[in-house]
Amino acid sequence: MNGIEMNQASPLLQMQQVSIASKKMPSRLLVNRVSFSIDPGKTTCVVGESGSGKSLTALSVMGLLSKQLQLTSGKIVFNDGQSGAQDLTKLDEASLRKIRGAKIAMIFQEPMTSLNPVLTVGYQIGESLTTHLGIKGDKLKVKIASLLEMVGIPPSRANSYPDELSGGQRQRVMIAMSIACEPCLLIADEPTTALDVTVQAQILKLLDELKTRMNMGMLFITHDFGVVADIADYVVVMFRGEIVESGTKQQILNHPQHPYTKALLACVPDAEGKKPLKPIDYAWLPENQRTQQVANEISEATV
Amino acid sequence: MTDAILVANHLVKTYTQRSGKFGFGTTLVKALDDVSISLTTGKTLAVVGESGSGKSTLARCLLQLQPLDSGEVLFSGQDLAKLDSATLRSVRKNLQMVFQDPFASLNPRMRVGEIVGEGLLIHGLGSSAEQQQKVIAMLKRVGLTEADMQKYPHEFSGGQRQRVGIARALVLRPKVVVCDEPVSALDVSIQAQILLLLKELQAEMALSYLFISHDLRVVRHIADDIVVMHHGKVVEHGSVEEIYQRPQHEYTRNLLAAIPGKKAVNA
Numbered sequence A: 001m002n003g004i005e006m007n008q009a010s011p012l013l014q015m016q017q018v019s020i021a022s023k024k025m026p027s028r029l030l031v032n033r034v035s036f037s038i039d040p041g042k043t044t045c046v047v048g049e050s051g052s053g054k055s056l057t058a059l060s061v062m063g064l065l066s067k068q069l070q071l072t073s074g075k076i077v078f079n080d081g082q083s084g085a086q087d088l089t090k091l092d093e094a095s096l097r098k099i100r101g102a103k104i105a106m107i108f109q110e111p112m113t114s115l116n117p118v119l120t121v122g123y124q125i126g127e128s129l130t131t132h133l134g135i136k137g138d139k140l141k142v143k144i145a146s147l148l149e150m151v152g153i154p155p156s157r158a159n160s161y162p163d164e165l166s167g168g169q170r171q172r173v174m175i176a177m178s179i180a181c182e183p184c185l186l187i188a189d190e191p192t193t194a195l196d197v198t199v200q201a202q203i204l205k206l207l208d209e210l211k212t213r214m215n216m217g218m219l220f221i222t223h224d225f226g227v228v229a230d231i232a233d234y235v236v237v238m239f240r241g242e243i244v245e246s247g248t249k250q251q252i253l254n255h256p257q258h259p260y261t262k263a264l265l266a267c268v269p270d271a272e273g274k275k276p277l278k279p280i281d282y283a284w285l286p287e288n289q290r291t292q293q294v295a296n297e298i299s300e301a302t303v
Numbered sequence B: 001m002t003d004a005i006l007v008a009n010h011l012v013k014t015y016t017q018r019s020g021k022f023g024f025g026t027t028l029v030k031a032l033d034d035v036s037i038s039l040t041t042g043k044t045l046a047v048v049g050e051s052g053s054g055k056s057t058l059a060r061c062l063l064q065l066q067p068l069d070s071g072e073v074l075f076s077g078q079d080l081a082k083l084d085s086a087t088l089r090s091v092r093k094n095l096q097m098v099f100q101d102p103f104a105s106l107n108p109r110m111r112v113g114e115i116v117g118e119g120l121l122i123h124g125l126g127s128s129a130e131q132q133q134k135v136i137a138m139l140k141r142v143g144l145t146e147a148d149m150q151k152y153p154h155e156f157s158g159g160q161r162q163r164v165g166i167a168r169a170l171v172l173r174p175k176v177v178v179c180d181e182p183v184s185a186l187d188v189s190i191q192a193q194i195l196l197l198l199k200e201l202q203a204e205m206a207l208s209y210l211f212i213s214h215d216l217r218v219v220r221h222i223a224d225d226i227v228v229m230h231h232g233k234v235v236e237h238g239s240v241e242e243i244y245q246r247p248q249h250e251y252t253r254n255l256l257a258a259i260p261g262k263k264a265v266n267a
Helices: A004-009 A054-062 A093-099 A121-133 A137-150 A155-159 A167-179 A197-214 A225-231 A249-254 A259-266 A292-302 B055-062 B085-092 B112-122 B128-141 B146-150 B158-170 B188-205 B216-222 B240-245 B250-257 B262-266
Strands: A013-022 A029-038 A043-047 A069-079 A085-087 A104-107 A185-189 A217-222 A234-239 A242-248 B004-019 B025-040 B044-048 B070-075 B095-098 B176-180 B208-213 B225-230 B233-239
Touching: A013 A054, A029 A043, A029 A054, A029 A069, A029 A217, A029 A234, A029 A242, A043 A054, A043 A225, A054 A069, A054 A104, A054 A185, A054 A217, A104 A167, A121 A137, A121 A155, A121 A167, A137 A155, A137 A167, A167 A197, A185 A197, A197 A217, A197 A225, A197 B250, A217 A225, A225 A249, A234 A249, A234 A259, A242 A249, A242 A259, A259 B188, B004 B055, B004 B208, B025 B044, B025 B055, B025 B070, B025 B208, B025 B225, B025 B233, B044 B055, B044 B216, B055 B176, B055 B208, B085 B095, B095 B158, B112 B128, B112 B146, B112 B158, B128 B146, B128 B158, B158 B188, B188 B216, B208 B216, B216 B240, B225 B240, B225 B250, B233 B240, B233 B250
Parallel strands: A043 A217, A043 A234, A104 A185, A185 A217, B044 B208, B044 B225, B095 B176, B176 B208
Antiparallel strands: A013 A029, A013 A069, A069 A085, A234 A242, B004 B025, B004 B070, B225 B233
16 A cells, blocks of 8 residues: 555544433433544545434534533544644634644535535635635635635636535535645545535545545545445444444445444445345344334434 | 327526626526427336436426426326416326425425325315325325324434325325435435335336436336436436446446446445
8 A cells, every 4th residue: 555554553533432412311322432543544434324423423523512412421532643642522612623624624414504605615715724824815816726626616616606506516615625724634424415426426536536645534424335335444334323333344345244234235226226125124123122213313303 | 109198398498697707797507408308107217417417407397397498398298388377286286296305395384294285285185084084094105104194394204204205295196206306315224215115106006207316326226217417408318228238328327437336346
């Protein structure tokens, strides 16, 4: 491979036994003792259905959990190689703000709702550059243009408002925003779920290239094993707030051990049409727990 | 063709877009550029293409939710654009739509019973007791319960909400259902359930589907015929086997190559 082994001694991010619960019901863990790590230049995919806690896991890294939720235990150790290992859960808001956008960036699921409709996309991309790196004026314009170019949008579109761009272009703008300060960790929360397949393929390719070029670690959240197959190095499968299985992509895709992983893999439709359509199978769960899944989904939808 | 239930001939629809400095200029965007399709009774015609290819505009224009610039839409031989609004409304009973986003397409202030029953109310079909019965039967058919009638949309998961959307469309016993990306907002694990439900209902109620999707994995499992759209034009059409086995157009090949998970298959 390409010298990445050297870095593996100190992972970029280590989630250690992280648990998240709502403040009202601290006993019911929404994320239950989750541990995994992300290496520089590698992609860790967190896979699970809605309600499995995968988005909460991502938000907790950024310290963006909603006020009704709290981290009940665990450490999130971030090591960018410059300022040493820091536990993100212990940092105050001001230091977190310095890290967010600069060292850890996030791409959200819905490009429609995560861009500000009354600001041009150029302004929104430039915002973090001005805040974190103090780039202004003509230099900023040049930088914005080059970022747009990098994600495949004509630089002239910098003066467009989000509503004038297509879904795929908006997501590209989101990516341009997130990589503006060259973060060492990129968190992508279902970045392609709202996009169609061709654009998805482009975005995945783009993320993969950027990851390699900037030696960026990536935490990629998805529910689609097709996407996992395209982008992941490591895979973490979550179910009802717990990690049921984790390993390299080859292990998980070719030799899944846990019945839930197998069930999830089985319901991905294939393009050849050979495999019959199969709804997700909870037969492996004890009878009394099967219906709980729906309850969990609803609780997430109403948070 | 005599067995075509819905035929569209030479549809044209253009949008104006702001452009130039300060958006003072305008450019015309051809969302539909001479599009002709034909949906066979009891079959599923999939319209595939990327966003911006005009497939959702096509759906909206077919149902006369948007005016066309030119072209005609024939439903059972009737030109929909020529009908007055009252007649059009009664014809719409037979043309229903399942929307993409089950979170946005259900009124959060209405109970599920009201949402599903609204069409019956508008078209004045049956007494209120009969309407109630129909709603209950439909909800049960799509896998929900009678008790769900009293609930609000937020109390349901995404897959269940899409079931509500399907129940709303089918309670009127339509002939044609336009499904605008009905599963793309759902988890992969839930998609299969909804697709199977749609297939079952098609067989039961002799429905013809116009199935709009960008996901060729999904289309493979539900469609009989496929129309590929690109930049407002139909670039290729044919049966599922033809398109998947022998894609003629460059763009269709790109679409097929973009299906995620290819690497795993090859690995």
